[in-house]
Amino acid sequence: MPTTVPAHGNDAAGRLKELADATASDSALRRFLHGLPGVDAVGLEARAASLGTRSIKTTAKAYAIDLAISMIDLTTLEGADTPGKVRALAAKAANPDPTDRTTPRTAAVCVYPDMVATAKAVLAGTDVKVASVATAFPAGRAALPVKLADTRDAIEAGADEIDMVIDRGAFLAGRYMDVLEEIRAVKAECGDKARLKVIFETGELSTYDNIRRASWIGMLAGADFIKTSTGKVAVNATPANTLLMLEAVRDFRALTGVQVGVKPAGGIRTTKDAIKFLVLVNETVGEDWLDNTWFRFGASSLLNDLLMQRQKLSTGRYSGPDYVTVD
Amino acid sequence: MADMASPKAFAYAPAPESRAVVDIAPSYGLFIDGEFAEATGGKVFKTISPSTEEVLSEVAQGSAEDVDRAVKAARKAFEKWSALPGAERAKYLFRIARIIQERSRELAVLETLDNGKPIKETRDADLPLVAAHFFYYAGWADKLDHAGYGANPRPLGVAGQVIPWNFPLLMLAWKIAPALATGNTVVLKPAETTPLSALFFADICRQAGLPKGVVNIVTGDGTTGAALVAHEGVNKVAFTGSTAVGKAIARTVAGTDKKLTLELGGKGANIVFDDAPIDQAVEGIVNGIFFNQGQVCCAGSRLLVQESIQDELLDALKRRLSTLRLGDPLDKNTDIGAINSAEQLARITELADSGEAEGAERWAPACDLPENGFWFRPTLFTGVTQAHRIAREEIFGPVLSVLSFRTPGEAVAKANNSQYGLSAGIWTEKGSRMLAVASKLRAGVIWANTFNKFDPTSPFGGFKESGFGREGGRHGLEAYLDV
Numbered sequence: 001m002p003t004t005v006p007a008h009g010n011d012a013a014g015r016l017k018e019l020a021d022a023t024a025s026d027s028a029l030r031r032f033l034h035g036l037p038g039v040d041a042v043g044l045e046a047r048a049a050s051l052g053t054r055s056i057k058t059t060a061k062a063y064a065i066d067l068a069i070s071m072i073d074l075t076t077l078e079g080a081d082t083p084g085k086v087r088a089l090a091a092k093a094a095n096p097d098p099t100d101r102t103t104p105r106t107a108a109v110c111v112y113p114d115m116v117a118t119a120k121a122v123l124a125g126t127d128v129k130v131a132s133v134a135t136a137f138p139a140g141r142a143a144l145p146v147k148l149a150d151t152r153d154a155i156e157a158g159a160d161e162i163d164m165v166i167d168r169g170a171f172l173a174g175r176y177m178d179v180l181e182e183i184r185a186v187k188a189e190c191g192d193k194a195r196l197k198v199i200f201e202t203g204e205l206s207t208y209d210n211i212r213r214a215s216w217i218g219m220l221a222g223a224d225f226i227k228t229s230t231g232k233v234a235v236n237a238t239p240a241n242t243l244l245m246l247e248a249v250r251d252f253r254a255l256t257g258v259q260v261g262v263k264p265a266g267g268i269r270t271t272k273d274a275i276k277f278l279v280l281v282n283e284t285v286g287e288d289w290l291d292n293t294w295f296r297f298g299a300s301s302l303l304n305d306l307l308m309q310r311q312k313l314s315t316g317r318y319s320g321p322d323y324v325t326v327d
Numbered sequence: 328m329a330d331m332a333s334p335k336a337f338a339y340a341p342a343p344e345s346r347a348v349v350d351i352a353p354s355y356g357l358f359i360d361g362e363f364a365e366a367t368g369g370k371v372f373k374t375i376s377p378s379t380e381e382v383l384s385e386v387a388q389g390s391a392e393d394v395d396r397a398v399k400a401a402r403k404a405f406e407k408w409s410a411l412p413g414a415e416r417a418k419y420l421f422r423i424a425r426i427i428q429e430r431s432r433e434l435a436v437l438e439t440l441d442n443g444k445p446i447k448e449t450r451d452a453d454l455p456l457v458a459a460h461f462f463y464y465a466g467w468a469d470k471l472d473h474a475g476y477g478a479n480p481r482p483l484g485v486a487g488q489v490i491p492w493n494f495p496l497l498m499l500a501w502k503i504a505p506a507l508a509t510g511n512t513v514v515l516k517p518a519e520t521t522p523l524s525a526l527f528f529a530d531i532c533r534q535a536g537l538p539k540g541v542v543n544i545v546t547g548d549g550t551t552g553a554a555l556v557a558h559e560g561v562n563k564v565a566f567t568g569s570t571a572v573g574k575a576i577a578r579t580v581a582g583t584d585k586k587l588t589l590e591l592g593g594k595g596a597n598i599v600f601d602d603a604p605i606d607q608a609v610e611g612i613v614n615g616i617f618f619n620q621g622q623v624c625c626a627g628s629r630l631l632v633q634e635s636i637q638d639e640l641l642d643a644l645k646r647r648l649s650t651l652r653l654g655d656p657l658d659k660n661t662d663i664g665a666i667n668s669a670e671q672l673a674r675i676t677e678l679a680d681s682g683e684a685e686g687a688e689r690w691a692p693a694c695d696l697p698e699n700g701f702w703f704r705p706t707l708f709t710g711v712t713q714a715h716r717i718a719r720e721e722i723f724g725p726v727l728s729v730l731s732f733r734t735p736g737e738a739v740a741k742a743n744n745s746q747y748g749l750s751a752g753i754w755t756e757k758g759s760r761m762l763a764v765a766s767k768l769r770a771g772v773i774w775a776n777t778f779n780k781f782d783p784t785s786p787f788g789g790f791k792e793s794g795f796g797r798e799g800g801r802h803g804l805e806a807y808l809d810v
Contacts, residue, residue, distance in 0.1 A: 037602075037603070037604055037605040038602070038603075038604045038756040039604055039606070039607070040604040040607040040756075040776045042776070042777065043604065043606075043607030043610055043611065043776060043777065044606070047606075047607070047610050053447065053451065053659070054339065054659075054660055055339075055342035055659035055660055056339060056340075056342075057340050057341075057342050059338075059340045060338060060339045060340040061340075063337060063338075064337065067337070247606050278337065279337075282337045283650050287336060287337065290337055
């Protein structure tokens, strides 16, 4: 296996050139994607379910809870978001449990572009990143210049990370090259200022074969992270689609040496759920991905459940929703 | 990035299932005519936990006289039991199924202690299948007129059943559920190394109020089993176990009017084509040969992989084997438990050594083995040919022999080139190839894009030296009916 480099940076660009044949033309890309091994849905879901039966207790649970907290992109993506709401969320990300300062901070907050500056101001001086959705999130139905302007706007406001959506319409119509080139254009806009997460909206891609192909398009185009969902459709992150994407980043690194992160988002609400995802990471790609540079949870209510479980482990008692902050 | 204070190691803390849910008596008698009784002569043997070698209990060694008493009790009970309306027999079977579900945690822990297999498997595979089998055949009891054997098909009488140690309670269910549903009574001999779950089942029969003598459990060694199959009062013999013993049984019953079914050894071929879903195929290979430490008659012990993807597949397989967790079978995170007995471990060791001696390349992931008990690392051999012993003989352990093929025709020829014919697997995303290959394989069970999946509605049984007769499904009724 080649030595590992992160997807962000010049080294990775060099490595990706080695796969230039695959992206040389529309038909070459199609042949490459359709040549990837198929996915047996029953087998994939059975494997994910079987890893879900791992029993994570005591010290392992304490470790997993802190790790999960440190991997959260604490998210608010509502039409009703206000500066007040975003400031409260950012304060919580920087100090999740005011009663216990040993609690790790979340990895980032995730907001709309117009809220980036507000979040950034609260988080100045902390290591909590500000991530912004962009590219006409969540539908992605806009012209490329609009998407690029959206991205530029977020970066200029101080975003450290950009969460873009792919053009699912183009993907489902078989225009894979359009999807790839759009990601490349957004990546170029991010430059060395922001890490790029690419959202596939797996619930709309619908089949596991599509999710595997989309994962490879994203990685070939230079994504720093591949991400399941917007959180705005019926099916968001599931253990099975996340397992599949973990297999994709594993295989991509084995082939190119480029390491890409994974972010399941939407629908992960409990500590139990989060631990199941961490088990998937641990047993599929191993400890190289077990920190917040390489794995994130896109979530909002998950944090409070993790905090309550953390308090339970340290005090031996369940507290309750009034002992964690609302945001 | 927020730095983690703790080191980057997600080490799972021990998560042992509690032993307190099961109460094992220091000794057990034979279950005959609804009562536990000592063996004539009072001989006993010890049953141990193969993961620690701790003695779990002492069990009666049934003699020929004990077998005779049990068969007579079953004969006496047969008259009334077979005369019951099917719906009445079904009520008992449904009751047994529900009690098994209610006591499933206890039975899972017991089975793991006595057999050595991981609690994950007894909890998620053995016990649910045991209950499902009783539920399934309970449903048949009042519908036998519609099973395809004409109106009012008659039971055979007393069934003598001898079962193996690899799935003690599940094999008991496969034997007893169809026998009772069709109106037979039974004398069952569990394996010498795993008698406990059958004795707990005897207690469940009492709890369910099953009439005395309908189910009799006689523990003992091979001589007890031999006495049972040779007994003149037995109308039907059902055996699951080794091909050598199966042949001896066939010789014993030859010339009598006893009906016989045999479910014997296997050397299942798991065929992976170049268009297979690779990640799922890897899981299927692991499940095919490392489920229950490979002590499975239908294990996919021969991996036939298309040469064009051999390296890629083996890399993925080795990576996956390195994540298997071997150790305390009661730990909920254990994937690989103990080998059932010192004798079986010796046999696996001998055959694996022959693989090396004959020039195949041995590989096993690095993992520590516990000091006590019987353990064998999950192992694979590459460079295996049809001429190697490890490609022909049943190892009945966690040892995979990897062979390659070039064309579908060669895959079929190699898969069929075996004295056995119990199971096979096909991995391809192409439906037409799947069907074409399946129709050419001479094996009783063929799995496509999966392996080692069981269901009470599906018949199970072998071709060639893997035995004859079918268990499970509608087909499984035939073995217990006079048709």
